[in-house]
Amino acid sequence: MKKISANTDRYSFFDDVWAVVRKVPKGRVTTYGAIANYLGTRSSARMVGWAMNAAHQAAPKVPAQRVVNRNGMLSGKAHFETPTRMQELLEKDGVKVVNDTVQDFDRLFWDPAKELML
DNA sequence: GCATTGACGAAGG
DNA sequence: CCCTTCGCCAATG
Numbered sequence: 001m002k003k004i005s006a007n008t009d010r011y012s013f014f015d016d017v018w019a020v021v022r023k024v025p026k027g028r029v030t031t032y033g034a035i036a037n038y039l040g041t042r043s044s045a046r047m048v049g050w051a052m053n054a055a056h057q058a059a060p061k062v063p064a065q066r067v068v069n070r071n072g073m074l075s076g077k078a079h080f081e082t083p084t085r086m087q088e089l090l091e092k093d094g095v096k097v098v099n100d101t102v103q104d105f106d107r108l109f110w111d112p113a114k115e116l117m118l
Numbered sequence: 119g120c121a122t123t124g125a126c127g128a129a130g131g
Numbered sequence: 132c133c134c135t136t137c138g139c140c141a142a143t144g
Binding site: 031032033036042043044045046047048049050051052053055064067068069070074075076077078079 | 124125126127128
């Protein structure tokens, strides 16, 4: 992990994002902002979104379904193979999703900055 | 190379 | 409390 000077580190930024997302426990979810915050780019949550976009080509695959916006809504579902894929994967993880929103979000929220303190 | 556009989020009105 | 604005920065037209 490192800082992202928005320069030559941008590739590792994607890498870091993916690394964090892969650490999200099954049945838990996190947010773009939380990840950005953990990586030190608190105000650049959008870049995390970009990283997810790039995550399509990442190997091993990133459980992007566990990343939602701060309201617990599946804002990125449209970017999956099918619009229902994200919800399906989440429910397979044991996460209830109703109307594109994660239920018990506060309880399932997994903040890397807290849970993953090193 | 300038303008627009986001898988976002906090702040201001 | 809902809606708009603004910051953020890479990618795309």
